[in-house]
Amino acid sequence: MSDQPAIEVAGLRKAYRKVRALDGVDLAVPTGSVLGLLGPNGAGKTTVVRILATLLAPDGGTARVDGYDVVGQAPQVRLRIGLTGQYAAVDRFATGRENLEQAGRLHRLGRARSARRAAELLDLLDLVEAADRRVETYSGGMRRRLDLATSLVSRPSVLFLDEPTTGLDPRARLAVWDVTRELAAGGTTVLLTTQYLDEADYLSARIALLDRGRVVAEGTPSELKARLGGARLTIRPVDVADGQRVAAAITEWSRGAPRIDQTNGEVVVAVDPDPGALADALHRVAALDLPVADVEVGRPALDDVFFSLTGPAGSGYASGGAA
């Protein structure tokens, strides 16, 4: 075994005209492990994946896959990688089988091996029944599974999955998860991007938290949770509009900005695990004299880490804070 990571990214920068998409990203993914690249919309996840997959040239920094530079040695990189992009990249007018065989031919597997590999993958991703139907008749979930299958044709040693389950129903999501775990168990290095904390938690050995083009935290899921420590206080006022007032009242005890769920006014803060502090915070809320539907004290979850480290503009959430 070599010590060289399968994916090595240092100081990666990329701007689209004025938008600074990546602002110095560093990552290292050991061979055979799964890294979850977690971040809200617009964090730069797709940009990282596209650079690693040789589709986009970075403005600065370096990226290597299996030791090969993605810019200078792109052909070697392409021999080793598989890419399942954010949008299914399959031919609509071809059948599932034809898509897979075509990918086999482009990887120079020859006719017979392409056909055999296609049959294997149709089986693996539960597409046997639909194999000879045109992709335009497939559901979104079937397309994504076919897309994943297509990126596995060449048995890549490094696999990029860009939000592979976004928009999938729970069953299709589980199917993608199962395959990802099987591949990882078989030694494939996987870089997975996701907006879903549970997905990153479940699939990844390590998680890198990406926010506005920077990695703001990196570690195992439990390390990240431990980093936050403390307790998690949730208060849900009866009136959604009271969320702001509750947040403002307890912001003094909060580590990081309180966050408010705009749909139901629920306020979540991370607090020190100190009964006195907790009691003070609750007193302050009581002093507001507004109706409260629910109060809960619990342990921090991965999403608390996520929201304490990434600023405003999370999906569906907005941070409150002393207004």
Added chain:
Amino acid sequence: MSRDAAPAVGGISALVSDTWVMTRRNIRRHVRVPAQLIYSTALPVMWVLLFLYVFGGSIQVPEVDYVLFLLPGILVLATAFGMANTALGVAEDLADNVLDRFRSQPVSRPALLLGRALFDTARNGSALLVAIGVGFLVGFRFHGGPLAAVGAFALIVGFGFGFSWLGVLLGLWVRDPEAAQTAGLLFAIPAMFASSTFVPVSSMPGWLQAVANNSPVTHAVDAARALTLGEPAGRPVTAALLWTAGILVLAVPLAVARYQRIGH
């Protein structure tokens, strides 16, 4: 062979194999959704009939029946309009998510573009055959013998291949599929009318003659016409071949370079 050869490192065999995959991909698409195939086959037939019966009576060409004059021009026209389809097809390929898959795989770089140009050339060829068939029904004949007939066909198809690379370039430049197709037509329509396709160049005003006489379309039409009429064809054929080669020499490297720069 007694031992494994080194794996083929790209090169010609990869280019041939990948180009075939890409060409077949286009064939599959157009056979399954044949609307475009039908339109582009019907178009030259329509031009023949319209020009023959609407303008045929009023357009005077020296010495020959108008259909003999018109048909070679229409055949070249069909390939020039094919260019707009090529521009559309390339722009569609670029907008398609599948492009990311091809570009992240070890696919020979020019294969996607070459596969498109070859498919469109084959489609041109079949549309030409249909137009020639209809031409025979309305009085067209090859007067230069079978060899000249085959030569005329090959010359037009070859010219169409050259022209299709202009379509590839347009598709790469314009990117938006509908805009690319319109740009192709904006290019093809004046190129057709400012040429010897429908009327003799000598009937045009002086400034337009200067344009038409230096149009590659005029050279291709004159060459095809000379071959089908059985007239001496050496000069126009040479000119048409030179124009075709010139277009290819310029457009292919430009297009491939442009394609390679995507993402950079």
